[in-house]
Amino acid sequence: MLFIEIPAAILLGLALGLRGWGRADERTGTPAMDWVPILWLGGFTLCVLVVAVAFLCSAHPYAGAVQLLVAAVALIAVMNAWHEEYERAHPAPLPTCPTRAGVPCASSDPAVGR
Template sequence: MPERADGNSALTGGCLLFLILVADVAAALLAAIVIAARRLGRTNAYSGTPSPDWTPVLGFGALTLALGVTAVVLLRIGHGGIGALQLTLCGFLAVHTLEYWP
């Protein structure tokens, strides 16, 4: 692993964690908006069996993919703690995504 300077590692790690937090919140907000907008368009007046709704699976799946890629990148550049946390969140979100599978 690459060695980091002690003085800058805390500042770099903190800034990196903040940027990742902002990016994850933005991605989660986008997924929530897409899912909410999709549900507004669906009505209860179906003439038969409704088709399965893949929007939650695709939205949460894209968010899971973004978290997983971020976690792998963080682990590769040497930020093990932040990367492990991202990987754990990715696992929980993957399980949540599979709950919406039609």
Template sequence: MLLIEIPVAFLLGLTSVIRGWGRGDEQTVAPAMDRVPVLWLGGFTLAVLVIAVIFMYSAHPFAGAVQLLVAAIALVFTIAAWHGQYERAHPPQPPTRAGMPHTLSNHVTDR
């Protein structure tokens, strides 16, 4: 199973990287969150987890444990992909001057 999962994981990573190349950095607004890499990696993680459970039930605990390890690694990559897409879609707000809001104060009413 690992001989099948390794090339599939490599192709998923490669297609995720290639999808990001076509985006321009000249956008002034934050782009929408791209959920495709997260969904693909999540599906791969779920498939590996199902295979692990099948191995565990079919009295192959070592193969099931290896599959659980692969599923845990895939889950880390899925969470990292989600976090990267979330940060890209929700950039941090620029700080205001001296921590003050952008409203003008009225000196007459501030006294």
């Protein structure tokens, strides 16, 4: 099963990596969360867990344990993808200006803010 899962994971990572190319200048402002990488990685993790349970139920404990380890690594990848998308969609606010109370600091030149 690992010989099937490894190429599938590589193709999934390649497809998700190439998917983001060229999107840097599409929109201005705060982008929405992109749920596609999270859902694809979550589906892959779920498939690995189903295979692990099948191995454990069919009296193959070592193969099931390896599948559980692969699922744990895939779950870490899902959480990392979610965290990156959350940070991209919710940027940190600008610090407040010390000269003007409660007003975010901005450049005095309006051309710089574009």
